[in-house]
Amino acid sequence: MARMADSKLVAAAPRPGRVAGSFRDPSGQVFHFQDRILRTMDSAAAIEFASAERVMRQLVDEGRLVDFSDAEPSLHQLFQGSIARVLQHPLLEQITYPYEWSFAGLKAAALFHLQLQLDLLDQGFCLSDATAYNVQFEGSRPTFIDHLSIKPYRDGQLWYGHKQFCEQFLVPLLLRSVFDITHHSWYRGNLEGVPSADFVKLLSTRHWFSHKLFMHIILPAKLQSSRTSQTKVDLGDSRARRLPKDAFRAMLAQLYSWISGLKVDVGKQSVWQGYAANNTYTATQRSDKGQYVAEFVAQHKPRTIIDLGCNTGDFSYVALENGAEKAIGFDFDPHALDAAFDRSVQTSKNFLPLYLDARNPSPSQGWGERERQGFSSRFSADAVLALAFEHHLAIAHNVPLAEVVAWVTQVAPKGIIEFVPKEDETVRRMLAGREDIFSDYNEEAFASALSQKARVVNKHLIPGSKRTLYTFERSE
Numbered sequence: 001m002a003r004m005a006d007s008k009l010v011a012a013a014p015r016p017g018r019v020a021g022s023f024r025d026p027s028g029q030v031f032h033f034q035d036r037i038l039r040t041m042d043s044a045a046a047i048e049f050a051s052a053e054r055v056m057r058q059l060v061d062e063g064r065l066v067d068f069s070d071a072e073p074s075l076h077q078l079f080q081g082s083i084a085r086v087l088q089h090p091l092l093e094q095i096t097y098p099y100e101w102s103f104a105g106l107k108a109a110a111l112f113h114l115q116l117q118l119d120l121l122d123q124g125f126c127l128s129d130a131t132a133y134n135v136q137f138e139g140s141r142p143t144f145i146d147h148l149s150i151k152p153y154r155d156g157q158l159w160y161g162h163k164q165f166c167e168q169f170l171v172p173l174l175l176r177s178v179f180d181i182t183h184h185s186w187y188r189g190n191l192e193g194v195p196s197a198d199f200v201k202l203l204s205t206r207h208w209f210s211h212k213l214f215m216h217i218i219l220p221a222k223l224q225s226s227r228t229s230q231t232k233v234d235l236g237d238s239r240a241r242r243l244p245k246d247a248f249r250a251m252l253a254q255l256y257s258w259i260s261g262l263k264v265d266v267g268k269q270s271v272w273q274g275y276a277a278n279n280t281y282t283a284t285q286r287s288d289k290g291q292y293v294a295e296f297v298a299q300h301k302p303r304t305i306i307d308l309g310c311n312t313g314d315f316s317y318v319a320l321e322n323g324a325e326k327a328i329g330f331d332f333d334p335h336a337l338d339a340a341f342d343r344s345v346q347t348s349k350n351f352l353p354l355y356l357d358a359r360n361p362s363p364s365q366g367w368g369e370r371e372r373q374g375f376s377s378r379f380s381a382d383a384v385l386a387l388a389f390e391h392h393l394a395i396a397h398n399v400p401l402a403e404v405v406a407w408v409t410q411v412a413p414k415g416i417i418e419f420v421p422k423e424d425e426t427v428r429r430m431l432a433g434r435e436d437i438f439s440d441y442n443e444e445a446f447a448s449a450l451s452q453k454a455r456v457v458n459k460h461l462i463p464g465s466k467r468t469l470y471t472f473e474r475s476e
């Protein structure tokens with residue numbers, strides 16, 4: 001009976017769409033189908049998968065690998081060609097990319113990857129590559145999503161993912177830790193990470209004396225450049241080389257301890273780093289604002305919430321403590337994001353702070369301009385908070401106020417936007433020393449723009465200030 005129902009479901013269903021980023025491995029591909037992910041395998045991949053299945057199940061139980069089960073046999077009909085096995089996985093609520101992770105997040109992902117490699121190696125397996133896109137976050141907890149990159153380990157095999165690991169994890173982290181350059185735009189501009197060869201150009205001769213930098217970055221970059229300039233490549237060469245298991249393990253352990261110790265220069269304060277403790281509100285005004293957010297969450301019960309300009313996450317936490325299950329915070333301040341990520345690690349709440357410069361959100365890009373999806377097609381939530389945020393776009397970045405309001409109301413169907421008027425000290429500071437070209441920046445224009453896109457269901461003047469919190473519900 002169940003089987004017949006499945007067949008009908010399959011006959012009526014639209015064909016699964018291949019996940020745009022899943023084209024690199026012809027032996028196994030990933031598809032969206034209804035509310036799940038399907039993963040196909042050819043016979044060679046299925047044999048390898050079966051050999052690692054027990055280890056994978058253990059990783060699932062430990063929360064380190066996304067769950068899997070065999071798809072109903074009827075679903076095999078959806079695919080053409082020689083498919084030996086089809087798995088199904090739960091759909092992750094959102095996919096994020098390394099160029100959206102904080103330094104702290106990227107570091108957590110790097111350590112997660114290395115620990116996974118070490119543990120797999122102990123059981124006779126390894127990862128076939130080291131792409132950072134195979135790590136995803138649930139809150140601040142990393143999890144692995146690419147089952148087919150778990151392969152049997154052959155004694156003495158080289159670590160083929162070494163260069164990829166360095167360029168997708170290590171170099172972006174060093175960029176910040178050595179030079180205080182954030183990785184986001186370099187990574188987003190080159191989806192495969194930050195090329196070691198480019199990083200080497202930034203180093204001075206004293207860096208050449210660092211054994212770790214030399215072994216993992218400088219030497220491989222130099223060898224790569226001499227290999228690409230050779231007219232004839234000796235293909236037998238790499239086949240003859242061996243990396244003994246102990247040496248492989250030592251390499252992984254060395255990277256683990258190096259990355260664990262990487263820090264950012266906290267002496268270099270960012271504008272927004274100390275904002276939560278040092279801002280233009282009084283403590284009473286801040287707690288009044290928190291109370292308003294708490295009441296909104298208690299009344300509207302959003303399961304997921306997006307917090308634009310989250311800073312270190314204070315209001316995401318108010319939402320989480322008042323019934324929201326999950327908060328995704330966005331900010332462009334690297335120090336605030338690191339503090340927010342550390343806070344999430346220290347609490348058991350589902351809070352993921354991500355890098356977003358709202359003036360230039362992640363675009364759809366990569367192969368076919370679809371390989372990596374843009375901000376608006378990937379992130380959705382039941383509610384949005386845009387607190388003390390709109391003036392950063394409308395005044396500091398000259399975005400027409402109505403467009404700021406329209407953008408925020410597209411992020412979620414309901415939420416709270418705080419309007420900060422010109423008389424406010426922060427806006428006065430923003431306008432100091434520049435011409436005030438914002439004749440239509442006022443609360444009336446804000447309210448009118450909001451009413452074009454949404455219904456205002458409540459508003460609240462923060463006592464002792466001229467800032468107003470507007471609760472809206474989008475008109476569909």
Ligand SMILES: C[S@@+](CC[C@H](N)C(=O)[O-])C[C@H]1O[C@@H](n2cnc3c(N)ncnc32)[C@H](O)[C@@H]1O
Pocket residue numbers: 272275308309310311312315330331332333336356357358359386387388389392393
């Ligand atoms: C005034 S603080 C507000 C923090 C918090 N929402 C609150 O109400 O207390 C503004 C925050 O917005 C962030 N921000 C400003 N411009 C931004 C932009 N273009 N993209 C993302 N975040 C931005 C700042 O880094 C800062 O953390």
